[in-house]
Amino acid sequence: MKIGIVCYPTYGGSGVVATELGKALALRGHQVHFISYKQPARLDFFTNNLFYHEVYVSSYPLFDYPPYETTLTSRLVDVVKFEKLDLLHVHYAIPHASAAIFAKQILAAEGIHIPIITTLHGTDITLVGKDASFTPVVTYSLNQSDAITSVSDSLKQDTYKHFKITKDIKVIPNFIDFERFSKKPREHFKKALSSQGEKLLVHTSNFRKVKRVEDVVKTFGIVSKKIPSKLILVGDGPERQNIEMLCREMQLCDQIIFLGKQDPVEEILSVCDLFIMPSETESFGLAALEAMACEVPVISSNAGGIPELNIDGETGYLCNVGDVKHMAEKAIYLLGNEDLLKQFKSAAKKRALEFHIDRIVPQYEVVYASVTQNTIAEHA
Helix, strand or coil, X not given: CEEEEECXXXXXXXXXXXXXXXXXXXXXXXXXXXXXXXXXXXXCCCCCCEEEEECCCCCCCCCCCCXXXXXXXXXXXXXXXXXXXXXXXXXXXXXXXXXXXXXXHHHHCCCCCCCEEEEECCHHHHCCCCCCCCHHHHHHHHXXXXXXXXXXXXXXXXXXXXXXXXXXXXXXXCCECCCCCCCCCCHHHHHHHCCCCCEEEEEEECCCHHHCHHHHHHHHHHHHHHCCEEEEEEECCCCHHHHHHHHHHCCCHHHEEEEXXXXXXXXXXXXXXEEEECCCCCCCCHHXXXXXXXXXXXXXXXCCCHHHCCCECCCEEEXXXXXXXXXXXXXXXXXXXXXXXXXXXXXXXXXHHCCEHHXXXXXXXXXXXXXXXXXXXXXX
16 A cells, blocks of 8 residues: 555654554555655654655745644645555644645545545643644544544543544554564663662653653652662653752752653663653553563553553552652562562563554554545445
8 A cells, every 4th residue: 555644753652653653564565655844753764665755834924833734735635646645644633634634625626535544642632632722623624534543542532522523433552663672681781870789760751741750750759768779761851951950959860860862762771670650641651661562660640541551560550640659659669579570570571562563553454444445435
């Protein structure tokens, strides 16, 4: 098939999943065309089946804000016509779904019928999408899509709750590429980070308020009084400065390592003992899955789709959002019992294998085949 993938090019979950999906599809013989305003961060190689089409946004002085949605629509029309795509798979509802539906209508007027698959990733529904000013557009775009997928059942239910969706939403979870995300022998790196053999706790995110990184630091503050340990913070974002100030206030600077944005995050995860994810909301918890694939148990909140991934008492522990004391107690209990920690590490990897990319990508292929066959039948 010739597949167009529309996504944000950033390090956020939706862009990462879309890019990894496209790369996997290309390796399976499909021709994949990425369409975005910048080359996706994870699009780190090209093959004969992999292409990138940039969306050029006008800076005409008449506009206070660049008309990205209109430009994207025009670009989609152009790529579909020139490359003869079989379908468009858009990731993140705003504004990709609406732009794709508009492009579909333009193409239909020219006798070209292109099916649209919209994948919901989380904040496009639970945060941005709930803005009343977007509701009519999001609702219409989803109902006009030929198929809708969601990365968790929790997100599926949130979508039905907040929007009047008349179509079925198929849950296809996020996935992991075990060729990349698996425990690597990096003892020299571990010794550099924990020269005295301290336990290593880790958190990775985009440092937004919803990630509650302050809870990570507060949890670690309690743990560090009981267990010799260090905290590794990977990522960057708007809360970075506030977190640095909190570390100083709590006098934890010598025990907390800020590594900033890191592409080879699997190298870091491979030497860590425990992953902390106290998020206010998570549609799935891709960062936790990456940690589990590297044999790192997870102490997390019980928000959103996280309980569909992290099994309480087996791959880690679930705690109420904001319950720093409970998170710390579970972390201390696990880190203080080597046999139990080893058992949890093994269980984390076993659970992660259920989300192996080779098990998930075929589910998308089934959806692709269904919508293209239906479109052909409708316009035969």
